[in-house]
Every structure is written in C-alpha cells, then in structure tokens.
C-alpha cells in the first residue's frame with residue numbers, strides 16, 4: 797500500500813501575523829518537523845501543500861510541492877488539489893504544519909489502521925477533540941471532496957460526515973497535538 801505524506805502549509809496565518817510554518821524551534825522550522833515525522837515512517841512522496849506566494853520559501857529538497865494558484869481556499873481544497881495532482885498513492889497522511897510536535901511514533905500508530913479496508917479516513921481524538929488535520933485520507937475521499945467543494949462546502953468535518961471513518965483515541969500525555977496559532981502560543985511553548 798502506497799501512503800503519501802502531505803504537509804499543509806498554505807494558510808493565511810492571520811492570527812500569527814506572519815507565515816507560521818517557517819518559525820524556528822530549536823533551529824528547525826515547523827514544517828520541517830512535520831516532514832521529518834512522515835519521512836521517518838518512509839512515507840513517499842512527501843508533498844508540501846502550499847500556494848504560489850509561499851512556495852519559494854520552502855527547502856524543497858526531496859519533497860514535492862503542490863502549489864495552489866487560488867489562495868486560502870482551506871484544507872479541504874488543499875487535500876483535493878493534492879489528490880488530483882498526485883494520482884499514485886492509496887492513502888494521504890495529512891499533517892498541519894502549525895502542529896509541529898507530531899511524533900514519528902504517532903504517525904506509525906495511525907498507519908497501522910489503514911490495513912482495515914473499510915475506512916476512508918482515520919482521525920485521532922484526544923480529550924474528545926478530533927484532529928482532522930493530523931489524519932489519514934484514502935484516495936476514495938476525492939469524489940466526496942469534489943462534490944462538497946462544488947457546493948462551496950469547505951470543511952474537513954463535512955468530508956468526514958460523508959465517508960466512513962475511524963476515530964483513534966490518544967491519551968492526554970500524547971504530545972503530538974500542540975497547535976501554534978498565535979505568537980502567545982509559541983511564547984508559552986518557549987517558556988516551557
């Protein structure tokens with residue numbers, strides 16, 4: 797089974813004030829943490845999903861860029877764009893570049909659930925909160941995603957409402973879900 801890694805890195809970063817995917821933590825950019833967690837599990841290709849304003853700022857060695865010309869259409873649009881432009885993989889492991897501490901072990905655990913042929917998406921849950929931007933999507937999601945976008949429905953939740961998906965519970969110690977949306981989120985992290 798072929799599983800691609802997709803790093804979502806084409807958002808507006810309006811709460812952050814500048815493109816947050818390029819922020820450095822311990823000398824490494826947020827998006828590079830996502831790439832590394834995917835690469836450590838031998839996922840291929842690794843795709844950075846972004847737009848034509850941001851694309852040239854990525855270190856794109858041994859990754860594929862999926863470049864949106866229409867900006868800021870949201871993660872469902874981005875996933876649809878990736879699935880259409882990269883036809884080979886069966887599954888797409890999506891990681892949001894503003895959740896940089898996803899562990900390689902988290903990715904590994906999630907992948908094991910792709911072996912059950914019935915599910916079209918695999919979504920982690922922590923403290924009853926689902927994380928659809930740290931999740932696996934089967935290629936069969938392309939058609940429902942297409943349908944939703946044509947109706948101008950743009951949320952990942954809408955996609956999950958239209959496919960059979962599995963929720964995977966993680967305990968509250970799992971560090972993978974720390975989301976950096978604002979400078980104060982990052983400041984808190986740096987203070988420890």
Ligand SMILES: Nc1nc2c(ncn2[C@@H]2O[C@H](COP(=O)(O)OP(=O)(O)OP(=O)(O)O)[C@@H](O)[C@H]2O)c(=O)[nH]1
Nearest residue numbers: 805806807808809810811845846868869870874893
């Ligand atoms: N490729 C792509 N990625 C996106 C798009 N919108 C959001 N993302 C990514 O999806 C993840 C979650 O994005 P959000 O934090 O909800 O939105 P954002 O636009 O980045 O930030 P805000 O403007 O503060 O809401 C981030 O990694 C974004 O880079 C998009 O239109 N295209």
